[in-house]
Amino acid sequence: MLPASRxxxxxxxxxxxxxxxxxxxxxxxxxxxxxxxTCSSVTAPRITTHYTIHPRDKDPRWExxxxxxxxxxxxxxxxxxxxxxxxxxxxxxQLANEHQKELRVCLVEKAPQMGAHTLSGACLEPSAxxxxxxxxxxxxxxLNTPVTEDVFNIFTKNHRIPVPxxxxxxxxxxxxxxxxxxNFVRWLGEQAEExxxxxxxxxxxxxxxxxxxxxxxxxxxxxxxxxxDGSPKDVFExxxxxxxxxxxxxxxCHGHLAKQLYKQFNLxxxxxxxxxxxxxxxxxxxxxxKWKPGRTExxxxxxxxxxxxxxxxxxxxxxxxxxxxxxFVVGLDYTNPYLSPFREFQRWKHxxxxxxxxxxxxRIAYGARALNEGGFQSIxxxxxxxxxxxxxxxxxxxxxxxxxxHTAMKSGILAAEAIFPKVTAExxxxxxxxxxxxxxxxxxxxxxVWKELHSVRNIRPSFHNPLGLYGGMIYTGIFYWILxxxxxxxxxxxxxxxxxxxxxxxxTPIEYPKPDGKISxxxxxxxxxxxxxxxxxxxxxxxxxxxxxPVARNLAVYDGPEQRFCPAGVYEYVPVxxxxxxxLQINAQNCVHxxxxxxxxxxxxxxxxxxxxxxxxxxxxx
Numbered sequence: 335m336l337p338a339s340r341x342x343x344x345x346x347x348x349x350x351x352x353x354x355x356x357x358x359x360x361x362x363x364x365x366x367x368x369x370x371x372t373c374s375s376v377t378a379p380r381i382t383t384h385y386t387i388h389p390r391d392k393d394p395r396w397e398x399x400x401x402x403x404x405x406x407x408x409x410x411x412x413x414x415x416x417x418x419x420x421x422x423x424x425x426x427x428q429l430a431n432e433h434q435k436e437l438r439v440c441l442v443e444k445a446p447q448m449g450a451h452t453l454s455g456a457c458l459e460p461s462a463x464x465x466x467x468x469x470x471x472x473x474x475x476x477l478n479t480p481v482t483e484d485v486f487n488i489f490t491k492n493h494r495i496p497v498p499x500x501x502x503x504x505x506x507x508x509x510x511x512x513x514x515x516x517n518f519v520r521w522l523g524e525q526a527e528e529x530x531x532x533x534x535x536x537x538x539x540x541x542x543x544x545x546x547x548x549x550x551x552x553x554x555x556x557x558x559x560x561x562x563d564g565s566p567k568d569v570f571e572x573x574x575x576x577x578x579x580x581x582x583x584x585x586x587c588h589g590h591l592a593k594q595l596y597k598q599f600n601l602x603x604x605x606x607x608x609x610x611x612x613x614x615x616x617x618x619x620x621x622x623x624k625w626k627p628g629r630t631e632x633x634x635x636x637x638x639x640x641x642x643x644x645x646x647x648x649x650x651x652x653x654x655x656x657x658x659x660x661x662f663v664v665g666l667d668y669t670n671p672y673l674s675p676f677r678e679f680q681r682w683k684h685x686x687x688x689x690x691x692x693x694x695x696x697r698i699a700y701g702a703r704a705l706n707e708g709g710f711q712s713i714x715x716x717x718x719x720x721x722x723x724x725x726x727x728x729x730x731x732x733x734x735x736x737x738x739x740h741t742a743m744k745s746g747i748l749a750a751e752a753i754f755p756k757v758t759a760e761x762x763x764x765x766x767x768x769x770x771x772x773x774x775x776x777x778x779x780x781x782x783v784w785k786e787l788h789s790v791r792n793i794r795p796s797f798h799n800p801l802g803l804y805g806g807m808i809y810t811g812i813f814y815w816i817l818x819x820x821x822x823x824x825x826x827x828x829x830x831x832x833x834x835x836x837x838x839x840x841x842t843p844i845e846y847p848k849p850d851g852k853i854s855x856x857x858x859x860x861x862x863x864x865x866x867x868x869x870x871x872x873x874x875x876x877x878x879x880x881x882x883x884p885v886a887r888n889l890a891v892y893d894g895p896e897q898r899f900c901p902a903g904v905y906e907y908v909p910v911x912x913x914x915x916x917x918l919q920i921n922a923q924n925c926v927h928x929x930x931x932x933x934x935x936x937x938x939x940x941x942x943x944x945x946x947x948x949x950x951x952x953x954x955x956x
Contacts, residue, residue, distance in 0.1 A: 418725025482628030550720025720768020789819030865952030
């Protein structure tokens, strides 16, 4: 690809002039309204055809198309079939059975099967599971690998420095289980169905519905049968409306409906911006002689520099065959636009300590997902008229533990216990305004979830110091291990991850080694292992607010970071068919629904929306 300085179009000249002014003001990363107007005046190829950007009521191709939606009613609607949503559904039905109440609970999930879009490390702390099902072992929960050994290292390029895991430190995993979280979620779905929860996999919630008074009324599932150019097909079908007394939003990290709710109800008014990381994961079959079931290995350091937050995991699973799960996490507040999390992951596998485990093995699966890292400081207001936020959507991940499943499940349990008395009260009427349940937030703040997140609140932001990684480790050793997180201050985060990138001209390109096809691999062969598939003839669900911005700003100023931070090859800059210059090509079929583009785009021009229900990765026990 040609360097940005080689382009000389009107768009590039105008954007470079504007960003130069911004740089003088100390804010080179901000995308001003003036910039948007100027770049919009430059003709750009049309990329986005989605109705959220180009309304159908202004499109003559939609004249006369039947747009009425069928509506159904439930007591509670839950968006998202992950650990939080399923735990909430299960607990609601448990309470209904205990109190002999009729309660209709409907759960919609965009994946075609429960767990098919689930990806995590995962080392599971079973505390919330035990609260939900004290007899989970008898029920056959797929927790087959208790942790037997913890290893933690600081990596240099060719060596490792072992770090002792002292009792009480976040990385101690005694009593936890190594799991394939997709299998665990599928099992939770089976438990929910047995209790009478109505599960609707393959139906993506695309829109929040509101009562006239502004309270949440429910959700609408996505329309199907729309062509790639945004026109209706002969098989077009309107989505379905699901109305409820209370709607629970458990979409997972950076949910697209939650983003709308933050603005609608100003839920982030009194908290810091959420910060994120991207986690990439592979499953490998290895030589049985190297297999150590129950062993966990974590590392920090190489190949990342000390100012780039991240680390790795390698878990030896006991699933009846010599299987390991390994992955790499990179904080999305990194500054160098040339950094590629995927290629850092592939490079990390060549460390002698890691390669020794993988040599002679076979990679069988790949995937990626964004993670919440803001922690305690970034938790928004959780309740609003007609609904509430649960799980990783608002961000309950314990970052130093690298665990969020147990806290997500507990939030779902507490949500169910808070709303049950209200939705079953005789005066509750689904025709009235949506119910407000502030008791959920109050019970959460009184629970072990709040205490746990508060105790580790400063570990992630402590990384932002002149020593970077090493300063953060010193802080953790002093203030967490000794004071147990009881320091009287709370550190702040840097701000939005999207605003941390430096212009390409201020950074050094990173030369990554070519994959060897044995331990490291190229991007497209990796995506093929994710099983990702979307209906090809539909509008790309990676929408752009302004089609001119990618070339005019992201490419011109940051050398097109989308093509590096995306772990699925969705974004490519390719030569225009006629004339000079480049254009952005969006390969939406490759999208693994990680949401990284929506988070890290320096122009905040990308808005991820749901594709047709059922599309996306097909993770098998990731």
